[in-house]
Amino acid sequence: MTNLEKYDREFIKMFGVKKEELPTLKYRGIKKWDSMGHMDLMSALEERFDISISTLDVLDFTDYEKGKTILAKYGVEI
Amino acid sequence: MQMRISTDPLTESNCYILEESGGCVVIDPNDSQAPLRIITENGWTPELILLTHEHCDHMAGLDTLRDRWPEARVVVSRVCNEGIQNKRLNMSMIMEVYLYFSGHPGCHYDPFVCRPVEECYDGDFSITWRGHRFRFVPLPGHTPGSVGIFMDDNVFFSGDYLLPDREVVLRLPGGSEEDYARVTVPFLQRLPDGIQVRPGHGAPFTLHNTEEYRWELEHFERVDSRQKN
């Protein structure tokens, strides 16, 4: 599985969204991606990619696309 | 027996200290300083330390107490024991973000783990302390290692369930809506009328096991709005 597939899968599994919805997906854009959902997502991505995302980056992770650039900082190229 | 509550100002979690003849039981040592201070100022000796679940805001003072009173008996559920040794499951890894979202931006919180506990139980389990019976009932949902603790059948330490004016949180790492609905809700619905609830956050209250209460639990509503009625 590629990193992109892993990344997508976490969003799909967590928020129950379709793949087509991913590019426009934003924090607080859907009901499930609220603050609790955000912590859950961060935790799942940390586990999935074996990284530890800093608090600043967690707060900066405001949408699906932005998340890719943040993960890149941790050596996860998507 | 006298009971003291030490509430952590940051996370608002409650630590309950139950004293009898100089010995005490500590339930959820939420902070490394405050419970220790209360216990030493009063000249008490912790004889028993219990946890309702593995989250850091309920056990950040566990190892401090164990360092100071190595002979204290510590009893936790086996799953909780695994959780306290894991930064993700004990929530300390994400606590800074959690605090940010709960109105404490810029707060620093270092991730940590606790040392393993030797005395663990699975399933429904009971022990006796100075003639008082403590019974532990697994209540998964908020975390997999969560338990409710009865003391002498008339007091119930509910951990992060039955919190006044707060919804139960089921979406943190290890949380499960399914377990909550399948195991914990039916159990909480059968709690006896008039039992004294000692929640993990918020003020103690007497439970009135009414239709409305059971309905609210069933529907995952703010489970404790009945308290104000």
Ligand SMILES: [Fe+2]
């Ligand atoms: Fe908790």
